[in-house]
Amino acid sequence: MDATIATFLIQDGVTNGAIYALLGLALVLVFAVTRIIFIPQGEFVTYGALSLAVLDGGRVPATTSMLVCFGIAALLFDLWGMRRSFSAPPLLRALGINILLPVAIYAVVTVLAPLQPAPILRAAMAVLIIAPMGYYIYRIAYRPLADATVLVLLIASLGVHLAMMGLGLIFFGPEGLRAEPLSSESFTLGPALVSYQSVGIYITTILIIIGLYFFFERTLIGKALRATAVNRLGARLVGVRTQLTGSTALIMAAAIGAVSGVLIAPITTIYYDTGFMIGLKGFVAAILGGLGNFPLTAVGAIAVGIVEAFASFWASDYKEIIVFSLIIPVLVWLSFSVGSHEEE
């Protein structure tokens, strides 16, 4: 191996690591706030990437109809929940969120998609379609289980993952798609050839991390999410609704997933099941960070990306095994170093 190859591998690793960092952060966020191990995180990546690829072709992605269907399903759950105490304001609210919002997004995308707007707008549309799915998934799959154990929530996650992957296969087909890059230019930096696309990935990742920091440190709802993570009972006692924090966490996770998808769609071919593997690597990063530490997760993600890049150079057959084996020493270390969890 010479320096050029090493530079290339590191660059590749950091680029993928940036994506894993986003996914790892989303997983930590969801787990801390809701105790859900969010396996379907990867599906949002897939959906975001495939939606962008379809939008690039000037067509309306099937995810828009899916969004409307999810909304209808969520409405049915809301109606069932209201069957005993029926009143107008919650009904109107449910109609607004579950019907009006997805239909409005559907309309906007249907009108704009054939006009082939600028790449950045297409990317924004893809995220706009996917982000609200987080809310509906929470409403349909997790809210009825709000008091369930971590294991039950994990099983539900597995179900959501399989369902969403199946829907991906139905709506997008088994063929892989690749989106057009936001920019195909590149420049040389010392020995490395850097594409603007990868610079875009780094900048977006950094901006999202900074955005998350401000959200959690400065806004009341962000603090409420942290409070829920620190002490669930305490949060309820000040009037923070579990549903509010849960759905906010999942909307954020879906949006982050969609952004990750939009970012990688131009650099790898995405199939209906690609997201799962990417999500799992984000999960490895989250575990490296102890499933609760944002900065460590980001560092862990970069490490995962670099290890993956070098593993695929030296032993490409074993690259996944090598990446996933990273978890083992961390788990051993955590099991010795972390005592019992006590609140307060």
Added chain:
Amino acid sequence: MTKPLLEVSDIHVSYGRAEVLHGISLEMQPGSIVTVIGANGAGKSTLLNAIMGIVPSKGTILYDGAPVPRSVEERVAAGLCLVPEKRELFSTMSVEDNIELGGFLRNAADRDRTRADVYERFPRLKERRKQLAGTLSGGERQMLALARALMARPRLLLLDEPSLGLAPKIVIDILNIVSELRKTGVSILLVEQNARAALEIADHGYLVELGEVKLSGAASDLASNPALMESYLGTHA
């Protein structure tokens, strides 16, 4: 007599198959301090948790003449607020953030106003506002728990063992604060093991034993009942 603020009738609570509250009833007038005293394990905390909606219960709870809302969060919105025995603070967040979150359901202007009041009442917390809640002393934590609850501008404050684990001097401070709070129009339901101190500031008292009300009456009557003080509470009146 005015309409009671809280009317609890025939409350039963079970943990699994074991019933721990066997039909407790009590009522509170607006603006009063009512104390529930009794030995460890009598079911005092369970009673508060049932009123707050943290544990499911059978029986009726009327708040301000109407059935109390279903969820904990709606009860907070309606003006009930519990300071639990374990405080349940956000230990890895700053004192300031804990206090701000106490006013989660209020609007920003209201929150700022209430925060100024709270800091005036608890100058110690203002000094420590940048500190993490988990690093406070026991007495400061109790103050923070009270401050956080006050941020919600409760009409009915449920206090679970506010003196637990605190030095006698701080217990007096805390109970003084509690009786001062009443002057601001807050009604207080106080659960205490320290019966003498509680009866001193309360208007009315209930003695709970093994999940049932054994005695109730004006706090002064209970406090001057030597048989009660000695046999149930092991203190000499």
